[in-house]
Amino acid sequence: SEPRPEYGEGAMPLDVESIRNQFPILQRTLPNGKKLVYFDNAATSQKPLAVIDAMSDFYKNYHANAHRANHTLADESTAALEGARDRISKFFGTSEGQMIYTGSATEAMNLVAYGWARYNLNEGDVVVTTEMEHHANIVPWQELSKERGIELRYVPVDTEKFTLDYDAMEVAIEGASLVCVGHVSNVLGVRNDIERVIKMAHSHGARVAIDSAQGAPHEKIFFDDLGADFLSVAAHKMAGPTGIGCLLVSDAALSEMGPFLTGGSIVK
Known part of the structure; x- marks a missing residue:
């Protein structure tokens, strides 16, 4: 190619x-x-x-x-609808089967929590997130922690550099099932080293969810090459309509997901 x-x-x-x-x-x-x-x-x-x-x-x-x-x-x-799905998928460097429409990036992260984590994590399992996250990438895990008894670990921010403490992350990821990290901070504007995080997490056997609500508008993403398991996007931050987003999902993670919302569209 x-x-x-x-x-x-x-x-x-x-x-x-x-x-x-x-x-x-x-x-x-x-x-x-x-x-x-x-x-x-x-x-x-x-x-x-x-x-x-x-x-x-x-x-x-x-x-x-x-x-x-x-x-x-x-x-x-x-x-x-399906033509848009095809174009969006190609824009983000993946196939249309890997893209799920959502109402927002917040809903996309909740889909990871309630469509994947609820089906795969149990009491004592570990989810890692960071002190830098948008509430959409913190509160779902706090709620799931209360509901399922999962352990929630926070990676600190280096207060001198205003970046994530990657040494602390290496320790936090030990034994984790899921690592959730923002691509770009909505407060600091810092671009996190998501490639490093993905490799680090996968080396420990953990799935990785990237909140790219702030990253996708500024950086070309090839989801399949990136290697993340989940990546959330919001259209309204990319000059698109309000009320729509998407979750990109790897084949492996998709096979582990269950219904998040139920209704007529899932009845066969």
Whole structure:
């Protein structure tokens, strides 16, 4: 196969005005008379016209219940849903069978907790996370710890470097079943060495869950090459719609998962 280009290779100079023009909300004038400048993208990103138009086109022209009816609109909705799954999977360097739609990155991490850990971990099993995590990668494990009696270990942050203490992580991972780490901190902006964490965890026989809500918008990810077992993503932080995310799952981890939400869609 052809070698993959380096991230950013061949990139054109940044045309700020052209980019601003793609976002209708940035044409707003604020009450103080100044043009809107928006820097809160770590919380949520604004939506370009291409996204707004695509969503409007769907609701105007072929909205229906995907996978649940046998008429033209349903067929078109299903094709749109699965076409998006195929494109998203390819974008993240994996196959469509490895991608699960979720409502957010938070739901994706809860899917790891309640769709994998609940089926595989028992009292005394160990989950490792860090002091740097978003609550979406802490609270599910705290709740599961109370519910199932699992042991929860926290890797500290090096207060001089504002990075994870990888020596402490090596100790914490000993005997662990799952390691959960953020790709990029939503508070510090630190990019964790997830490649190192994945190798470290797998050398101890642990599965690895990466919260990439803040990493995926800034770094090209090839999930299959990365080697993580789980990776969560939120569309609204990548100029996509609010209320959708995905969980990427390795073949091995997927085979160990059970239902997280139940209802009509799982009835055969």
